[in-house]
Amino acid sequence: MQSLEIVLDEIIKKTLSDPVLSLGIFAFFILLISLPLSLISTFKNKSSDLVKFLSISANILIALQLVFRWIISSHFPISNLFESLCFLSWGLLLAQLLLEREYDTPIISTLSIPVILLTLGFAFFVLPDSLKSSSNLVPALRSSWLVMHVSVVMLSYASLIIGSCLSASVLLIGNNQALQIRSNSVGIGGYKISNLDPKCEVKNPYRFSHVEKLDTLSYRSILIGFVLLTLGLVSGAIWANEAWGTWWSWDPKETWAFISWLFYAAYLHMRISKGWQGRKPALLATSGIFIVLICYLGVNFWGVGLHSYGWIFG
Numbered sequence: 001m002q003s004l005e006i007v008l009d010e011i012i013k014k015t016l017s018d019p020v021l022s023l024g025i026f027a028f029f030i031l032l033i034s035l036p037l038s039l040i041s042t043f044k045n046k047s048s049d050l051v052k053f054l055s056i057s058a059n060i061l062i063a064l065q066l067v068f069r070w071i072i073s074s075h076f077p078i079s080n081l082f083e084s085l086c087f088l089s090w091g092l093l094l095a096q097l098l099l100e101r102e103y104d105t106p107i108i109s110t111l112s113i114p115v116i117l118l119t120l121g122f123a124f125f126v127l128p129d130s131l132k133s134s135s136n137l138v139p140a141l142r143s144s145w146l147v148m149h150v151s152v153v154m155l156s157y158a159s160l161i162i163g164s165c166l167s168a169s170v171l172l173i174g175n176n177q178a179l180q181i182r183s184n185s186v187g188i189g190g191y192k193i194s195n196l197d198p199k200c201e202v203k204n205p206y207r208f209s210h211v212e213k214l215d216t217l218s219y220r221s222i223l224i225g226f227v228l229l230t231l232g233l234v235s236g237a238i239w240a241n242e243a244w245g246t247w248w249s250w251d252p253k254e255t256w257a258f259i260s261w262l263f264y265a266a267y268l269h270m271r272i273s274k275g276w277q278g279r280k281p282a283l284l285a286t287s288g289i290f291i292v293l294i295c296y297l298g299v300n301f302w303g304v305g306l307h308s309y310g311w312i313f314g
Helices: 002-017 019-044 049-073 081-102 106-126 145-172 210-244 252-272 280-296
Strands: 191-193 203-205
Touching: 019 049, 019 106, 049 081, 049 106, 081 106, 081 145, 081 210, 106 145, 145 210, 145 252, 145 280, 210 252, 210 280, 252 280
Parallel strands: none
Antiparallel strands: 191 203
8 A cells, every 4th residue: 555655656746747748648548548448339339438538538638738838838839749749639639529529439539549649659659858858949930820820730630630530431341331422511411302292391311321421520520621721821821921031932841731732622622523422532531641641740751841840850
C-alpha cells in the first residue's frame, strides 16, 4: 500500500513538473486501452459506452495539454511539428466523437483510434526532445493569422483523414453487396416521393444500408475538410503576402497543399456532377490519405521551403 502511494506521488510530481508531456502520454495510454475494446465492439457490432468515455477523456486531456502549452509558451500551440501533431490528434478525436453522434457505430472509433495513436506516438516517442520543447516564435509566425491559418488547415487534415479512412471501410465491408450512392447532400437521411400516386406529396424515407451510411459520412467529412482546406489556403495566401511580400511561393508545403485541394475537388466533382456509383468514389477518397500525409509530413523530410519551422531535421 505504501509503495502504491509512492508511485502515485511520483506520477503527480511528474505531471505537475511537465504537464504537457504527462497529459499527452496519459491520453496515449487511455487510447491504447480503448483500442482492443473498440475492436471487440466492432466484432460484436455493438457500440461501447466505455470506448466513448475513454475517447472523451483522452480528448479532454489533449485539450488540457494544449492549454498548458499555450500558457507556458505564450502563443497558440501550433507553431512546430510537435504541437501540430497534438492539435491534429485532438482534431481527429473531435471528428470521431461528432461522427459517432451522427451514426452510432463502433467502426468509426476502430478506424480513428489507431491513426490517433500513431500521431501521438510519433509526437511523444519519435520526435527528438529539441522539437518537443517550447520556443519563441520565429518572426514570420508572430501574426494573428497563425491561429486562423494553421488551426483551420490542421482541422481540415483531421476531417479529410477521417473521411478517407471511412471510405477505406466502405471498400472492405460488404464487398458482395452493391453500393448505390443515393445521398450527396449534407445528412445521413434521404427522401423520395412516393410513385404510387402521381399527385401524392408524401415523402417516404430511404432505408440506407450500413455501408451506404458509412459512405455518406465519409462524403460529409471530406466535404467539410475540403471547405476548411480552402479557407486555410486563402488565409495562408493573405498571410504570406503580409510576411513575405508574395501571395504564393510554390514551396513544397504550398504545392502539396494545392495538390491535396485539387485531388479532393476532383473527388467531389466526380461524385456530385458525374454521379459515380459503386465503390469508385470510395477508392479515390481512400487514396487521398496518402496525399494528405505527403502534404503534412512528407515535405518535412525534404528540409526545403519557406515553412522551415516545420522541418523534422535541421
